[in-house]
């Protein structure tokens with residue numbers, strides 16, 4: 270039985286006895302090596318001075334707390350020149366000097382502390398049979414050694430929201446290592462400049478197109494190259510395109526109508542079901558009404574947020590419509606389903622004979638290339 274457990278403990282130890290108790294498993298163990306190295310002079314010695322019992326907490330077994338009762342030894346240093354006459358033996362693969370838990374248990378607890386913090390970690394540790402107090406977990410986290418820090422050379426600076434739409438801070442990322450370097454509590458040029466001055470190694474600052482971070486970077490890292498990052502470039506391009514197209518929407522709608530009138534006789538495309546056509550007309554009329562209302566409120570000097578509140582729509586919708594100079598045209602491409610196309614005639618016949626339930630409606634919509642939403646389904650009297 271002992272042999273089966275040997276591989277589960279440190280290779281430096283031999284298990285002498287296993288003492289299962291009601292609340293824990295006690296392993297009586299002793300060091301395998303007959304000799305030890307003096308921590309002062311490094312000399313090897315086999316002259317045992319005395320024995321003592323050292324209690325170590327270890328990783329749990331099958332949900333039970335494990336205690337190692339280690340038959341530890343003190344040695345005499347064999348080197349007559351060494352100032353250290355007696356020392357306790359070191360077991361570097363098992364436990365640090367004077368520690369009361371094994372290194373591997375300490376690593377697990379540290380991971381827990383980093384993941385969930387002090388008190389939650391403590392509650393979790395009791396559930397996992399490696400109990401530790403919240404204070405101890407925090408102490409372990411605070412004294413943990415940090416990974417080597419490499420000074421950043423390419424950083425990205427952008428907003429991050431404490432509370433979206435209300436309060437923003439600044440996030441600074443290392444773009445070469447894809448990690449967050451710092452979160453600044455506010456969004457202003459001075460704090461960005463102060464942060465950048467701490468890292469003279471920075472060569473490139475990627476930022477949004479606003480002037481705020483440009484000022485911060487100019488002041489804090491005057492020799493660094495400032496670039497717009499890819500996301501902001503694409504975002505700005507998208508906005509510009511939307512505005513450009515929005516200004517010509519009437520021309521586009523007229524062109525689409527001309528194309529449709531040219532193509533219709535050739536393809537013999539199906540017309541919209543009467544209910545859906547009416548629904549779309551209603552929606553278009555509602556958008557037109559809403560746009561008229563926005564114009565009226567705007568003329569009265571109402572701000573964008575006020576208009577949004579009064580009409581019960583999103584502020585960004587009002588902004589978008591105002592920027593485009595009118596309500597959007599919603600048109601859906603005619604894309605018949607290849608799968609259902611052969612059955613469209615049969616589906617139309619079923620529809621005409623009164624079978625207009627949910628599945629039939631969806632199949633017909635798919636076959637005729639109509640885009641269906643719950644509102645459309647309601648409109649068809651489902």
Ligand SMILES: [Zn+2]
Nearest residue numbers: 307310346351
């Ligand atoms: Zn020594």
